[in-house]
Amino acid sequence: xxxxxxxxxxxxxxxxxxxxxxxxxxxxxxxxxxxxxxxxxxxxxxxxxxxxxxxxxxxxxxxxxxxxxxxxxxxxxxxxxxxxxxxxxxxxxxxxxxxxxxxxxxxxxxxxxxxxxxxxxxxxxxxxxxxxxxxxxxxxxxxxxxxxxxxxxxxxxxxxxxxxxxxxxxxxxxxxxxxxxxxxxxxxxxxxxxxxxxxxxxxxxxxxxxxxxxxxxxxxxxxxxxxxxx
Amino acid sequence: xxxxxxxxxxxxxxxxxxxxxxxxxxxxxxxxxxxxxxxxxxxxxxxxxxxxxxxxxxxxxxxxxxxxxxxxxxxxxxxxxxxxxxxxxxxxxxxxxxxxxxxxxxxxxxxxxxxxxxxxxxxxxxxxxxxxxxxxxxxxxxxxxxxxxxxxxxxxxxxxxxxxxxxxxxxxxxxxxxxxxxxxxxxxxxxxxxxxxxxxxxxxxxxxxxxxxxxxxxxxxxxxxxxxxxxxxxxxxxxxxxxxxxxxxxxxxxxxxxxxxxxxxxxxxxxxxxxxxxxxxxxxxxxxxxxxxxxxxxxxxxxxxxxxxxxxxxxxxxxxxxxxxxxxxxxxxxxxxxxxxxxxxxxxxxxxxxxxxxxxxxxxxxxxxxxxxxxxxxxxxxxxxxxxxxxxxxxxxxxxxxxxxxxxx
Numbered sequence: 020x021x022x023x024x025x026x027x028x029x030x031x032x033x034x035x036x037x038x039x040x041x042x043x044x045x046x047x048x049x050x051x052x053x054x055x056x057x058x059x060x061x062x063x064x065x066x067x068x069x070x071x072x073x074x075x076x077x078x079x080x081x082x083x084x085x086x087x088x089x090x091x092x093x094x095x096x097x098x099x100x101x102x103x104x105x106x107x108x109x110x111x112x113x114x115x116x117x118x119x120x121x122x123x124x125x126x127x128x129x130x131x132x133x134x135x136x137x138x139x140x141x142x143x144x145x146x147x148x149x150x151x152x153x154x155x156x157x158x159x160x161x162x163x164x165x166x167x168x169x170x171x172x173x174x175x176x177x178x179x180x181x182x183x184x185x186x187x188x189x190x191x192x193x194x195x196x197x198x199x200x201x202x203x204x205x206x207x208x209x210x211x212x213x214x215x216x217x218x219x220x221x222x223x224x225x226x227x228x229x230x231x232x233x234x235x236x237x238x239x240x241x242x243x244x245x246x247x248x249x
Numbered sequence: 250x251x252x253x254x255x256x257x258x259x260x261x262x263x264x265x266x267x268x269x270x271x272x273x274x275x276x277x278x279x280x281x282x283x284x285x286x287x288x289x290x291x292x293x294x295x296x297x298x299x300x301x302x303x304x305x306x307x308x309x310x311x312x313x314x315x316x317x318x319x320x321x322x323x324x325x326x327x328x329x330x331x332x333x334x335x336x337x338x339x340x341x342x343x344x345x346x347x348x349x350x351x352x353x354x355x356x357x358x359x360x361x362x363x364x365x366x367x368x369x370x371x372x373x374x375x376x377x378x379x380x381x382x383x384x385x386x387x388x389x390x391x392x393x394x395x396x397x398x399x400x401x402x403x404x405x406x407x408x409x410x411x412x413x414x415x416x417x418x419x420x421x422x423x424x425x426x427x428x429x430x431x432x433x434x435x436x437x438x439x440x441x442x443x444x445x446x447x448x449x450x451x452x453x454x455x456x457x458x459x460x461x462x463x464x465x466x467x468x469x470x471x472x473x474x475x476x477x478x479x480x481x482x483x484x485x486x487x488x489x490x491x492x493x494x495x496x497x498x499x500x501x502x503x504x505x506x507x508x509x510x511x512x513x514x515x516x517x518x519x520x521x522x523x524x525x526x527x528x529x530x531x532x533x534x535x536x537x538x539x540x541x542x543x544x545x546x547x548x549x550x551x552x553x554x555x556x557x558x559x560x561x562x563x564x565x566x567x568x569x570x571x572x573x574x575x576x577x578x579x580x581x582x583x584x585x586x587x588x589x590x591x592x593x594x595x596x597x598x599x600x601x602x603x604x605x606x607x608x609x610x611x612x613x614x615x616x617x618x619x620x621x622x623x624x625x626x627x628x629x630x631x632x633x634x635x636x637x638x639x640x641x642x643x644x645x646x647x648x649x650x651x652x653x654x655x656x657x658x
Contacts, residue, residue: 075555075652096559103557110655116549118262128556130255175556 021084022183022215023049023072028081030067030238041067042078043238049231051086051182052213054206056220056229064238065219066187072217073106073185074098086182103131107176107214109186114172115160121147121171122156125178132179146174150204166197170204177208184208186218190225202228252562260570263542274538275578278631281531282582283589285524285627287617290590291597292523294618296516300479302443303509307369307451308502309346309379309473310482311489316498318470319505324353324425324463329496331467332456338492345476348375349469351459355422357402357452359412366406366452368420370459370469371395379475382440382453389414389438397455399437403448407439414439420452424464432462480513520623524630531631532638539571539642550646551654560647567646571639572632579628590619 030042041064049055057065070076071083074090083091090101102108107128115124125143134142147156150170160168169189176184186205190198206228209216218225226232234242264271304310315326330338332349339347351370356363372395377383382401383391392401400418407413414436421431434454442448460466476485482501490499503510543550550563596614 070652073555076650096561099554099557099559101557102555108555110552110555114552116259116552118259118266123258127255127553131252131557131562133252 020051020086021048022051022053022086023047023217024082024084025068025072026082026084028068028071028078028083030064030071030076030078040064040238042071042081045081045235045238045240047233047240049215049217051215052209054209054216054218054228054230056218056226056232057235058221058226058232059219059235060221063235065221065235067238068235069185069187069217069219072183073108074101103128104179105182107179107181107184109169109172109176109184109189111188111191115168115175117160120157120159121152121163121167121174124160124171125175128175129179134179142178143174146178147171149208150174151200164197165192166194166200169193169197169201173201173204173208177212177214180212181214183215183217186216188220188222189218190220190222195224198222198224253565256562256566256569257573260566260573263546263566264570264573267542267545270538270541271574274534274574275581277531277534278575278578279581279585281527282579282627282631283585285527285631286583286586286619286624287589289520289523289623289627290586290617290619291615292519293516293620293623294616296512297618298616299443300509300513303506304479304502307380307447307473308505308509309348309475310477310479311474311486311499311501312505313472313474313489313493314470314498314500316496319498319500322352322354322470324351324423324465324470325427327425327465327468327470328472332469333467335469335472339472339474342492344474346375346378347472347474348372348379349456349472350376351456351463351465351468352470353422353459353463355420355452357406357410358419358421359410359416361411362409364406364409364450366450368422368459369451369453370456371453372456373397379473385440385442386438387441389436391438391440392453392455395456396458397437398434398458399454400434401438401440401453402436403451404439404441405445405448406450406452407436409449412436420454420462422463430463432458520626521630524627525634528631528634532634535571535574535635536638536642538574539567539639542570543567543642543646547649547654548656550649551651551656554649554651555655563649564643564647567643568636568639571635571643575631575635579631583624583628586624587619590617593617 025045025047028042028045032039032041045068057068059065067076071078074093078091082089085101085105090098093101116127119127122143125146126139129139129142144156147153150173152167152170152174155163155167163171190201193201202225205216208214220226229246232244232246233240315328318326335349348371353368355366355368357366371392373392374394387404392399400420410418412418416436417433418436419431419433421429424430460468474485474489479502486499486501493499503513553563554560596616599615
């Protein structure tokens with residue numbers, strides 16, 4: 020089953036009077052349960068593509084389909100609903116709400132979804148254990164390391180079993196040890212829950228974990244390789 | 250419900266992120282609300298004193314006259330019914346108080362001066378619960394009964410006439426056949442009122458004595474009623490209108506004394522303007538606080554939008570934050586205002602400006618009058634205007650594009 024389909028996506032930015040083609044006629048299809056890395060140098064278009072797939076940014080032209088639903092024409096509110104119920108996000112930084120504890124951050128999305136309190140508590144406890152944060156449920160982001168914060172963000176991204184997890188440079192602020200741990204966790208979650216993962220990165224170590232590696236340059240896909248996981 | 254809970258939780262915690270700013274803003278709202286309520290209570294107390302004293306000086310709550318009396322307040326426009334008939338009509342109804350009087354223009358003359366005055370012929374027993382005259386006697390005594398042959402005059406009038414207690418004066422008026430009716434009286438009492446104009450122009454004598462002087466037998470010119478709260482006299486007015494019938498002119502106090510009626514209406518309007526002006530000043534601080542709070546949290550707002558929070562929930566969160574701030578300020582402001590008013594229950598001595606206050610009919614002791622209606626008005630205005638003031642920053646926050654907000658530096 021196709022999880023993501025992008026047809027002829029174009030997106031142009033203007034910076035200092037200069038035209039920058041962030042997406043230049045991108046065509047892409049990602050199957051459900053796939054583990055994909057989007058790799059590109061800075062300004063190559065990987066984050067723009069990721070944001071467009073996640074409904075955070077609109078393409079100038081082209082179509083985006085998520086699980087057989089066309090999303091590029093949806094309203095702001097419909098996109099919010101789509102993100103809430105079908106997509107989990109992990110960003111490079113500022114992933115967590117500082118005034119909420121780890122458990123509350125994980126429960127945040129479920130709370131918006133209207134999941135009852137007892138179910139929420141049970142699920143958040145389990146998922147925090149799964150990402151190795153047992154005993155840290157009541158800590159606030161300021162009291163956690165960068166790696167621990169990213170784990171909370173991952174727990175939040177997958178707790179409500181979205182069909183798709185989008186991660187933008189998730190290891191950028193982590194040391195190599197924490198980055199490896201995080202990628203192993205992604206792979207494990209991908210295999211266990213069959214969740215589709217799309218990770219934008221320019222970190223070579225992260226790319227080695229991908230089943231499929233898509234390379235971009237100047238807004239175009241220049242390489243699309245199926246590779247084995249490590 | 251779930252969403253409302255998280256909105257309130259986020260708003261509450263965000264409020265205390267920058268607790269210095271929050272405490273300053275809450276203090277400003279508290280002081281503003283305290284000022285609104287306490288100053289309103291002071292002004293209300295002053296006006297209540299003036300109106301109550303004014304009403305209890307003579308007008309009562311409702312009066313009945315001959316239909317032409319208000320245009321021509323003379324003995325020619327006596328009521329058609331006699332005092333005895335009025336007693337039969339209203340005596341058993343159970344009003345708090347009522348009295349029938351004679352009120353005619355007259356001239357009072359001492360051995361040195363003469364002045365135009367309004368002469369009241371009253372029944373002191375019936376008049377006692379209606380007017381405070383007996384309490385305001387500063388020399389001599391009040392009238393003993395309606396056949397009393399003495400007069401009671403004001404301190405200022407005594408001064409103008411260059412007369413004093415025990416001296417004789419002459420009162421002159423017209424009888425129904427337009428002939429001069431006069432009689433000598435001895436000054437048996439001198440009163441001192443807050444309202445100078447009454448003190449200078451009102452003269453009181455026994456009703457039967459004046460009826461005899463004017464040759465009007467048992468007739469009177471007005472009947473005055475007092476019952477319940479002076480603010481709500483409409484039911485009393487209606488009741489008396491039905492009882493009195495169509496041949497008389499029935500009027501509530503605020504139409505008889507337009508100055509007092511206007512004071513009350515003006516005060517209601519003034520309270521609202523005062524409360525709004527204070528809050529408008531406060532609202533600049535509130536808007537600034539919210540704008541800063543939103544500005545500092547742009548990336549968080551972007552994150553919440555990216556995670557699927559609806560823009561309307563972002564709007565709600567900022568508004569809830571503003572309302573929480575206002576509710577805390579309101580609670581403290583109300584409590585402090587109440588405590589201040591309670592501690593000043595005995596009154597505030599403003600005798601330093603008593604001369605000016607007396608000109609308006611107010612006493613030199615100011616009693617703050619905390620009315621629940623004023624408190625409700627202040628609270629509603631603060632919440633309603635606070636809600637409106639928070640709309641702009643909240644709206645801006647809800648319009649952010651998630652990705653632009655997340656990447657904002």
